[in-house]
Amino acid sequence: MTTETKQFDVVLTGGRVIDPETYRDGIFNVGIVGDTIAAISDQPLQGKEVVDVSGLIVSPGFIDLHAHAQNIASNRVQGSDGVTTALELEAGILPIGEFYDNCAKEGRPINYGASAGWAWARLASMNPEKGKMVPNIAWTFGSFGLKEWTENIPSEKELEQILELTEQGLKEGGIGIGVLHAYCPGAATKELLGLWRLAARYGRPTYTHLQNVSMVEPKSGTASLVELMGLAAATGAHTHVCHLNSVSLHDAKQNVAILKRAQAAGLKVTTEAYVYGAGCSAIAAAEFDPKDVEERMGISWSDLTLVKNMHDFSSKEEFVDARETNPGDAVIVHFLREDDNPQDEAMLDMSVMFPGAGICTDSIPWTDASGSFYEGSQWPLPEGLNSHPRAAGNYCRFLRKWVRERGVMSWMDAIRQASLNSALILDDCVPGMKKKGRLQEGMDADIIVFDPETVTDTATFKDPLQLSKGMQHVIVNGTFLIRDEVLDAKAMPGRAVRAPIRE
16 A cells, blocks of 8 residues: 555645754645654645645644643643643652653643652652652642751761652653752752762753852852763763753853853753743742842842732832742742843843753743642633743744744744754653654654744733644644644643653
């Protein structure tokens, strides 16, 4: 049976097919069988379902390496932004086996996975009153007010337990080790060295939020970055620097130079960035210590926004009161104003356009008026939920602003940055990633189809729960999650992305 006479399950006809690995870019027909891309041809294909995608771009689905929002509601919103795989790698999670079991039981609209969460191990070991570890970010997010696990150096016994719990996460298929160093500034070099040696032994990356979110010496972000390069060199472990834009602040030029030099020297070092000059985290996190946050981050109090009601702070006193009252509340911080300041825009570009980097979101779950994370499955999502707009519009903002409006990236390069690069960062340790981020025969049918003339973000800082537009079709493992810009709330085609399990 020839390709032209074979009956495919789904055929996408007449679209502009872009594959960032082979650099194929032309008008082709795509045939899908089950969960796999079975044909890409310039000849007509026969299908049980035939969808005309003329005038649209057909590409691999986007891969988010840094998504804290590991639930159905958040995944659906990300799917509307073109994401077909969202992984929790920076923070990670423990217990890993329980996390994967829970996701499989509930179902997920897009592919999911996580690293072994060192922060979980640290909290469980140094604040045992917290009890049994819970594989949900809310378990750690609400615990930043506890000083033992965030500020102290562990005892010999505690360190042994931290490393044992982290290693158990690797044995259960964790995609490396998530290292929230900025949230646990008490962790010192010897503890980190233990984590890096563990990662090297298992052949998996570390994913690190630099210890110091600061431009002020001697504890600057640059100093933390140099230490990270030393750990990479000392152990040989693949070292991934999370959200280069937000840990660099206004020091992007020198931090980018450090990373490029480390790569040129042969170190296995990678990075990522989201496409906003504003970050988001728990208000009680060490990086928001009010005694010097203005100086360290180069911001004013009005650059800080309480997520649950999108209120901009006006004074130190107001911020301190909110921090003490509800330490688990999320807060947005504007460290660059890229839409208004060309110099800030140029600094953001250095991270977003870093060669080989992935595009990520660093998204947290949607938050209700009380500050709690929304874990329901209602669709559309209930009104009144808030988050950073990157949770809804990060990737379509990237396509709109960097490609269509500014023209500083081609469609090919932008798609590579948002899909293939992330797959390449992982495919040494996760065999399944060798079939993602590519639009080729034999690859996973994680495919997006979007209109290059209209694709755009609509989420804003004042109204973040607005879905991106122009993402016509989103296919996950051969199943339509979104068709004609309408999400199927019954569709749960997401599958686990997991490193090999070891006994």
